[in-house]
Amino acid sequence: MPNEVQQAVDLFLDYMRGEKWASGHTLANYSRDLARLQKFCAERDLTGWRLLQNTDIRQYVAVRHKSGIGAKSIQRELAAIRSFFKFLLKKQLVEQNPAQGVQSPKVSKKLPKTLDVDQVAGMLDAKPNSNLELRDLAMFELFYSSGLRLSELVMLDNADLSLSEGFLRVRHGKGGKQRQVPVGSKAIKAIRQWQACRPDCESSALFVSLKGSRLGRRSVQLRLERWCRKNGLAEHIHPHMLRHSFASHLLESSQDIRAVQELLGHADVSTTQIYTHLDFQHLAGVYDKAHPRAKRSKPD
Known part of the structure; x- marks a missing residue:
């Protein structure tokens, strides 16, 4: 051409x-x-x-x-x-958009794979045996605590954290968007333990290697695989599975899809709706309690 x-x-x-x-x-x-x-x-x-x-x-x-x-x-x-x-x-370089109205083949909707609460606890309650494992545990706690994307976690700097107030700032969200997210007490404890032994280096990154360089995404994935193997977790767990679990567990407990949307940094609530695969019995219980004509009379 x-x-x-x-x-x-x-x-x-x-x-x-x-x-x-x-x-x-x-x-x-x-x-x-x-x-x-x-x-x-x-x-x-x-x-x-x-x-x-x-x-x-x-x-x-x-x-x-x-x-x-x-x-x-x-x-x-x-x-x-x-x-x-x-x-x-x-730019007036064409007179029409030829792609307008063209449909792609239908995408089969797949629910994100998540861990249940006990699986997450089993993974995060394992004891670290080295400074590197203290770092790893802090990363994994933060994934589940704050629902971060892998790209967001590796771009975190120490200055992005406000542990005394219990939140962090995501400066490198999808599409360049920034947001603040809470950090849970378990994650705060794990981060402080990592910071106490973090190598003294010039890097501003929160998570660094023993040589002091910022960790890359692939390194985090490999460390998670290693952690799971070491602790006998048969499930193949990847970083995004912890983000999915964060979203699913929070939505099941709170029923507040807009809040979960904000925490995840989704631009459109329809993206968040994939996490609404709630247990039917739970939904039925909510219905029975809330609907004015759903309350059943007690048997005589």
Whole structure:
């Protein structure tokens, strides 16, 4: 495709980076998605973004689906293409958004896998035997205490904590959004124990290696796997499972989906609604107590 086609992509990525504060991960995905679309267009002699029609995008989706790409991935690619053409429309580089109205294959809804309260207790009540394990336990307590994303946890600095007041500040939330979340007493205790033995280093990071460098996401995942193996936990537990468990347990107890939405940092409450898989007997109990015509008379 001509140079101006790639220039339009570069302009869009610069816009996403500079004005939308898109993360490096998001920018990499957008770049790959648009490169695939460029290749598709080149194979069909579509030499400019203005030439793309709604039928071309539908065909692109069909080709991706036929090649075995999952519905969720195609859905994400379509979102990137829509955003790209929305930007081109704004810049008057195209006359229409050919991706508008194009549907991806249906995504089967999967409930997030969670641990029950006893499983979480068994995992977090295990005793650490080294400074590294004190750090690890502080990380795992914080996941479950405050419902953090893995990316949010590794970007925490010591200055983000206010343990005396029982909260922390998330500065690197999804989409660049910031929020404050509470920190429970067990997590506070674990963090203080880690801070007491944390290596003296120049890094501002809360969680560092023995050499003093900020921990990466993969390191946290591997440490969690190691902790689970050591403590005989058969379940394959990943960091996001602790976030899911936080959300599920809090929602079951409080019934306040808006509060859980805020704590998780979800932009849309529909995202939080995946955690509303509450036990039917609990719901029936709430119904019996609350509905004015549900109360059953006692048997004679």
